[in-house]
Amino acid sequence: xxxxxxxxxxxxxxxxxxxxxxxxxxxxxxxxxxxxxxxxxxxxxxxxxxxxxxxxxxxxxxxxxxxxxxxxxxxxxxxxxxxxxxxxxxxxxxxxxxxxxxxxxxxxxxxxxxxxxxxxxxxxxxxxxxxxxxxxxxxxxxxxxxxxxxxxxxxxxxxxxxxxxxxxxxxxxxxxxxxxxxxxxxxxxxxxxxxxxxxxxxxxxxxxxxxxxxxxxxxxxxxxxxxxxxxxxxxxxxxxxxxxxxxxxxxxxxxxxxxxxxxxxxxxxxxxxxxxxxxxxxxxxxxxxxxxxxxxxxxxxxxxxxxxxxxxxxxxxxxxxxxxxxxxxxxxxxxxxxxxxxxxxxxxxxxxxxxxxxxxxxxxxxxxxxxxxxxxxxxxxxxxxxxxxxxxxx
Numbered sequence: 001x002x003x004x005x006x007x008x009x010x011x012x013x014x015x016x017x018x019x020x021x022x023x024x025x026x027x028x029x030x031x032x033x034x035x036x037x038x039x040x041x042x043x044x045x046x047x048x049x050x051x052x053x054x055x056x057x058x059x060x061x062x063x064x065x066x067x068x069x070x071x072x073x074x075x076x077x078x079x080x081x082x083x084x085x086x087x088x089x090x091x092x093x094x095x096x097x098x099x100x101x102x103x104x105x106x107x108x109x110x111x112x113x114x115x116x117x118x119x120x121x122x123x124x125x126x127x128x129x130x131x132x133x134x135x136x137x138x139x140x141x142x143x144x145x146x147x148x149x150x151x152x153x154x155x156x157x158x159x160x161x162x163x164x165x166x167x168x169x170x171x172x173x174x175x176x177x178x179x180x181x182x183x184x185x186x187x188x189x190x191x192x193x194x195x196x197x198x199x200x201x202x203x204x205x206x207x208x209x210x211x212x213x214x215x216x217x218x219x220x221x222x223x224x225x226x227x228x229x230x231x232x233x234x235x236x237x238x239x240x241x242x243x244x245x246x247x248x249x250x251x252x253x254x255x256x257x258x259x260x261x262x263x264x265x266x267x268x269x270x271x272x273x274x275x276x277x278x279x280x281x282x283x284x285x286x287x288x289x290x291x292x293x294x295x296x297x298x299x300x301x302x303x304x305x306x307x308x309x310x311x312x313x314x315x316x317x318x319x320x321x322x323x324x325x326x327x328x329x330x331x332x333x334x335x336x337x338x339x340x341x342x343x344x345x346x347x348x349x350x351x352x353x354x355x356x357x358x359x360x361x362x363x364x365x366x367x368x369x370x371x372x373x374x375x376x377x378x379x380x381x382x383x384x385x386x387x388x389x390x391x392x393x394x
Contacts, residue, residue, distance in 0.1 A: 021312050021313070021314065021393070023311070023312055023337055023339070023351045023353075023393075024391075024392040024393070025353055025375075025376070025389040025390060025391055025392060026389070026390040026392055027353075027354065027387050027388070027389050027390070028387065028388045028389075028390060029385055029386070029387050030053075030064055030069040030071075030386050030387070030388060031064070031069075031071060031385060031386040032384060032385050033384065034055070034057055034379060034380065034384045034385055034386060035057045035058030035059055035060070035384070036057060036058040036082065036361065036381050037055060037057055037361045037362065037379030037380055037381055037384075037385075037386065038056050038057065038058070038082065038083065038084045038085065038105070038361060038362065038379075039055070039056040039084065039085040039086045039142075039362055039379075040053065040054065040055055040056075040086075040362040040363070040364045040377055040378075040379050041053075041054040041055075041056075041086045041087065041088040041364070042054070042088070042364050042366040042368075042377065043088035043089055043090065043097035044090065044095060044096065044097060045063045045065070045088070045096065045097050045099075045125055046065065046096065046125050046126075047094070047095040047096040048066075049095070050066040050067065050368075050370075051066055051366050051367065051368055052064060052065055052066050052097075053066070053069070053364075053368075053377055053386070053388075054074075054086055054088050054097075054099070055086070055379060055386065056083045056084060056085055056086035056101055056102070057083060058082045058083065059076060059077050059082070059083070060073055060074075060075070060076050060077075060083070061073070061074040061075040061076075061078070061083060061086065061099075061101050061119070061129075062074060064386070065126070066368060067368075067369070069388075072125075072126045073128065074099065074119060074128065074129045075101070075117075075119060075128060075129055075131055076128075078101070078103045078115065078117055078131055079103040079104040079115050080104070081103070081104045081105050081106050081113070082103065082104075082105040083101055083102070083103040083105070084102050084103060084105035084140065084141060085101065085102040085140070085141060085142050085143050086099065086100070086101045086102075086143070087099070087100045087101075087143040087144045087145050087155060088145075089144075089145035089153065091145050091152075091153035091180070096121070096125070098118075098145065098153075098180075099118075099119045099121075099129070100116065100117060100118050100119065100143060100145070100155050100178075101116075101117050101119065101143075102114070102115065102116055102117075102136075102140035102141065102142075102143055102157065103115040103116075103117065103140070104140070105139075105140070105141075106139070107139055107141075107160050107161070109138065109139070110138050110139055110161045110162070110163060110164055110165045110166070110170075111138055111163065111164055112138065113138050113139055113140075114136045114137060114138045114139055114140035114159065115133065115136055115140060116133070116134040116135070116136040116140055116143070116155075116157055116178070117131040117132060117133055117134065118131075118132045118134060118155075118180070118184050118188075119131055119132070120132060120184060132184055132185055134178060134188050135187075135188070135190065136157070137157070137159045137163060137173075137174050137176065138159060138161065138163055139159040139160040139161045140157060140159055141158055141159055141160040141200070141201070142157070142158045142200075142201075142202050142203055143155060143156065143157045143158070144156055144203070144205050146177070146205055146214050146216065147208070147211075147212070147213060147214045148177075148213055148229060149213040149229050149230075149231075151211055152179075152180075153180070154177040154178060154179055154180070155177070155178040155180065156175065156176070156177050156178075156193060156203070156216065157175070157176050157178065158173065158175050158200050158202075158203050158218070159173050159174065159175075159200070160173075160199065160200065160201070161173060161198075161199055162174065162195075162198055162199075165198060165199065168198050168199040168221050169198065170198070171198075172195045172196065172197060172198050173195065173197050173198065173199065173200050173220070174192060174195050175192070175193040175194045175195070175200070175203075175218065175227075176190045176191070176192060176193060177190060177191050177192075177193050178190050179191070193216070193227060193234050194218065194225070194227055194234055194236060196222070196225065196236060197218065197220040197221060197222050197225070198220075198221055198222070199220050199221035199249070199271075200218060200219065200220035200221070201219055201220055201249075201250065201251045201252065201271050202219055202251065202252050202253055203216050203217060203218040203219065203253075204216065204217040204253060204254055204255045205217075205255075206226070206255050207255070207257070213229040214229075215227060215228040215229065216234075217239070217253060217255050217265065219249075219250035219251065219252070219253035219267060220249060220250060221242070221249040221271075222241065222242055222243070222249070223238060223239070223240040223241045223242040223243070223247070223249070223250060224238070224239040224240040224250055224253060224265060224267070224279065225237070225238050225239065226238075226239055237288045238290060239265060239279060239290065239291050240265075240279055240290060240291060240293060241290065247269075248269065248270035248271075248273075249269065249270045249271055250267045250268075250269055250270070250271070251267070251268045251269065251270060251271035251272055251273055251303065251304070252267060252268040252303065252304060252305060252306045253265060253266065253267045253268075253306070254266050254267075254306040254307060254308045254319075255308065256308035256309075256317055256318075256319070258310055258315050258316055258317070259315055260315070261315070261316065261317075262280055262281050263281070264278055264279060264280050264308075264317055265278070265279040265280075265291065266278055266279075266306050266308050266319045267279070267306070268300065268303035268304065268305075268306060268321070272302050272303065272304060272326070273300065273302075273303055274298050274299065274300045274301065274303065275295050275297065275298050275300065275303070276295070276296045276297040276298075276300065276303070276319065276321050276338060277293060277294065277295050277296065278293075278294050278296055278317070278319070279291040279292065279293055279294075280292050280294070296319075296338055296348055297321075297336075297338070297350070300321065300323040301323055301325040301328055301331045301332075301333070302323055302324050302325050302326050302328065303321065303322070303323045304322060304323060304324050304326075304360060304361055304362070305320075305321065305322035305323075305324075305335075305360045305361065305362050305363035305378070306319060306320065306321055306322075306363065307319075307320040307363045307364055307365040307376060308320075308365075309365040309374040310374070311337065311339070311365075311373070311374050311376075311391055311393070312339060312393060313373075313393055314339065314341070316339070316340055316341070317339070317340050318337065318338065318339040318340075319337070319338040319339070320335060320336070320337050320338075320353070320363055320365065320376055321335065321336050321337075321338060321363075322334070322335045322336075322358065322360025322361075322362075322363045322378055323359075323360060324359040324360050324361055324380075324381050324382060325359060325382070326359070326381060326382065332355065332356045333356055333357075333358060333359040333360065333380075333382065333383070334352060334353070334354045334355050334356055334357075334358055334360070335352075335353045335354040335358055335360055335363065335376070335378055335389070336350055336351065336352055336353060337350070337351045337353055338350055339351075353376070353389055354378070354387070354389070357380075357383060357385075357387075358378050358380045358383055358385065358387055359380045359381045359382035359383040360378050360379070360380060360381075361379045361380065361381040362378070362379045363376065363377070363378050363379075364376070364377045364378075365377075368388065368390075369390070371391075373391040373393050374391055375388060375389060375390050375391045376388070376389040376391070377389075
């Protein structure tokens with residue numbers, strides 16, 4: 001049975017008239033039997049024009065059908081060890097998502113772990129899909145479909161470690177682009193995207209105009225780098241360098257932008273860390289220079305999820321953050337919304353969206369009901385659940 005709860009609003013005082021909004025979300029729990037809930041995705045799976053929810057869970061790959069949220073199993077136990085990530089996107093224009101997944105998750109094995117699969121859909125997409133196993137690097141960890149310079153889509157896959165890497169030392173991580181052939185059962189060619197980090201945690205596709213190639217934003221031990229496709233391959237420039245003792249690397253990261261304003265990057269630092277950090281371009285200086293770093297919060301316990309959207313219709317910076325407190329018995333978990341009411345990025349406010357019923361492993365934003373407001377979807381590790389937080393903005 002679905003459990004629905006209305007979150008009590010937190011009223012804000014002394015805000016400018018234009019920013020007098022009260023964040024309000026209604027939570028709906030759509031699954032209470034999640035194994036770990038490693039990775040979420042949102043896409044239209046069945047071509048009905050509605051955005052569905054997908055999950056790479058410990059032993060299964062599933063999708064939840066909008067609007068009933070019926071759970072359909074796509075694949076089960078693809079490898080002996082856990083599934084860990086998923087990529088879903090309509091890459092051929094037929095209105096239905098293509099899906100790839102990563103598995104055989106064992107971060108301690110940097111030699112033989114990891115697996116990458118493309119999943120072939122049946123005519124009835126509520127039935128099991130056929131896995132096609134691809135070549136892979138060890139410690140497969142994150143993946144996304146990314147539009148290339150030819151207007152086609154590549155599967156970009158990022159391992160956690162380099163091959164044979166120990167504690168972030170040794171070989172660098174090889175970020176690979178998989179080029180989908182017409183016959184997906186034939187070998188997929190791969191090209192190297194980047195090998196300038198020794199440990200990565202997540203990456204983001206930077207939104208681009210239709211039919212233009214999409215840059216990437218990669219976070220890891222050495223900081224944040226932006227990767228831009230060009231005729232000569234992928235060009236790298238650093239947004240932030242973590243080359244001093246007090247900076248210990250980037251875990252989660254997300255790109256944020258709003259109309260008429262400077263873009264920003266939100267991170268959780270260090271990996272599985274306690275800090276919510278925002279990076280913004282310097283007001284003066286070279287376009288490709290390092291961005292300015294500002295810590296917004298240091299109270300997370302095992303922070304593990306971010307989602308940057310204009311939830312409140314303020315046309316400014318807003319960051320949803322989730323933490324899971326993995327292996328920390330008795331520590332409260334949850335989801336917060338950070339938002340600012342000022343163009344200069346000051347005056348940050350916080351609202352707790354979930355207090356101790358979501359040990360957040362992953363977090364996504366999407367308009368699930370077509371009302372043009374961004375809703376939130378969260379996957380809980382210790383809490384074993386999937387929740388939708390419906391945006392009630394008026």
